[in-house]
Amino acid sequence: MGYVVTAKWTAKEGEEEKVYAAIRELLEPSRAEPGNRFYQPNRDPENPRVFFFYEIYDDEDGYKAHGESDHFQRWGFGEAIPLLENRERWFYETID
Numbered sequence: 001m002g003y004v005v006t007a008k009w010t011a012k013e014g015e016e017e018k019v020y021a022a023i024r025e026l027l028e029p030s031r032a033e034p035g036n037r038f039y040q041p042n043r044d045p046e047n048p049r050v051f052f053f054y055e056i057y058d059d060e061d062g063y064k065a066h067g068e069s070d071h072f073q074r075w076g077f078g079e080a081i082p083l084l085e086n087r088e089r090w091f092y093e094t095i096d
Contacts, residue, residue: 003058004092005056007053008086009080009084009086011051025079030069033069
């Protein structure tokens with residue numbers, strides 16, 4: 001079974017390129033985390049302020065480790081999240 005996280009981030013007006021840059025910094029180190037199976041951020045082509053994440057971890061602990069990682073503390077909490085107008089998350093378990 002995998003632990004699935006989807007998230008939708010909406011950047012504040014005028015902050016979307018800074019959020020995009022922070023997400024680019026998160027990409028490779030997030031994919032390299034031991035508990036991560038899949039990490040794919042996406043950007044809405046019709047509204048560049050909106051970002052959608054699809055992530056799969058081995059389990060909930062893998063997801064928690066992602067949030068506690070140095071790269072997420074710096075680029076997520078430190079850079080991107082303060083520039084968001086809205087942040088939504090949903091959690092699922094895979095059906096294997």
